[in-house]
Amino acid sequence: MRATAAEVLGIEVSLLQSGMGGVAGPELACAVSNAGAAGCAGGYKLVGDQLSAMLARLTSGTDRPVGVNLIPEVVGPDELDQQVAQVLDETPPQVHLSLFGLPGDAVFDRIAAAGRQLVVQVGTVDEGVRAAERGAVVVVQGIEAGGHLLGESSRDELVAELREKVPAACLVAAGGIGSPEEAGRALAAGADGVLLGTVFVATRESRAHAYFKEAITAADAVDTVITDVYEIGWPGRRHRVLATAVTSDPQQPAKFIGKTVVEGKPYLVPRFSSAVPTDATSGRIEEMAMYCGLSCAAVSGEPTAAEVVAEFARVLPPTGAEIEE
Ligand SMILES: Cc1cc2nc3c(=O)[nH]c(=O)nc-3n(C[C@H](O)[C@H](O)[C@H](O)COP(=O)(O)O)c2cc1C
Known part of the structure; x- marks a missing residue:
């Protein structure tokens, strides 16, 4: 038996909100986490006082598990080290780190040593295996995704291949999921939860124009x-x-x-x-x-983040559910 994504992250619904730089501020992240899923604030290029200000709003907005997203290839190793250090120093233990793309080994070690959960988004089988071997929750991004693309495979093909290679890993499907029905297809392919980006861009709490x-x-x-x-x-x-x-x-x-x-x-x-x-x-x-x-294609209106969480909760595994391996 495998744990659900909800179990691993200490949340109620196996749903992650993408930490989208510029769009996903603390307001969106906290609304998602307070509704029982995993919110995530985009750290992007923020560092120093700007990152501190964002982290202060994030940690004052929720006591629930919530994430901070960083992008190793955008900032480079030195600035990434500084960002990681700030997140570890300035946030409580229920704040996890979420990375777009694999970091170097030292970053894996540092986050593990601090006892924080790590979520890593990947776009290939090899990267997924590496992230899983380092104990990360693996977000498996398909070519259907909005934003920058880490690979070339379709989502469920990649999920299924990874599930075979790393049967015990916590896999979260991302890319093209706009409805509970589509989330159901990703679960059927072997995912333990889903991550949504575009759906949350259109929510009331998002900072998108x-x-x-x-x-x-x-x-x-x-x-x-x-x-x-x-x-x-x-x-x-x-x-x-x-x-x-x-x-x-x-x-x-x-x-x-x-x-x-x-x-x-x-x-x-x-x-x-x-x-x-x-x-x-x-x-x-x-x-x-x-x-x-x-x-x-499946997005309509400007729902609240909590409405999105409630809509998807009906198909996603909650805490306490076990997944047959
Ligand atoms: C507006 C927007 C901004 C994004 N910015 C980030 C980011 O800063 N960091 C990150 O890890 N992923 C980012 N992504 C990618 C998502 O993590 C994810 O792969 C994608 O949203 C999944 O596909 P979907 O948009 O169809 O749900 C972004 C996606 C969108 C739509």
Whole structure:
């Protein structure tokens, strides 16, 4: 018998919310965790005072298990070390770390030594096996996913292959899950829980710009494209976004098209920036990076995070359930 994702993370429903940089602030993460699932705040490039301010809001908003997401390849090893140190120093033990892509061995060791749960998102079988061998909850990302893509396989194919290779691992399926029925398919393929990104972008507590939320609600799977054009700030990794005038004509000049504020600091947004449009962004929102998975087809309205958790809870394994190996 295997534990459910809920059991491993100390939550009630085997549902994880993706820690999306810019979009998933402490407000969304706490709302998800307070509803019984695992919320996660996007750490992205925050470090020092900016990261401390975010962590303070996160830890004052919930006493339940909640995560902080970091992206090793975006910040590099030194800054990642600093971010990890801050999370470990400034948050209580029920706060877990969530990483997009495998970190180096030293990071695995440090998080394990601190007694914190680690969640690692992967896109290939080999990476999944490595993360599982280091005791992480493995988020298995399929090509259906919104945002940056770690592999090339479809979600359930990858889940099934990994389940065979690491039968005892805690596997969480991600990519293209917009409805409880789709979550059910991922569980049938061998997942112990699911992670949702796009569905949570459209929630009331998300910090996504209103135009971005409405575009997701209106979109169908065919309105998304895999591209590499939004590369300023995060080069060299393909991403699934809503098709825009920039994805269809990437030859345009890389001039500034807007401005934004991140944790109190103002920034200009160039065309091709990897930054998502948030409620603090102004300018040509329709040209910015609106990461979006095939899951958008099932998204409607602007539900609260708690409504999303309740909707998916009916198909997801709770704490106390055991999964037949
Ligand atoms: C707007 C947006 C931003 C994202 N940002 C991050 C991020 O900062 N860190 C991360 O680990 N994953 C990020 N992701 C990817 C998700 O973790 C996940 O792979 C994806 O959302 C799953 O597919 P779905 O969007 O169809 O649910 C992002 C996804 C979206 C849609």
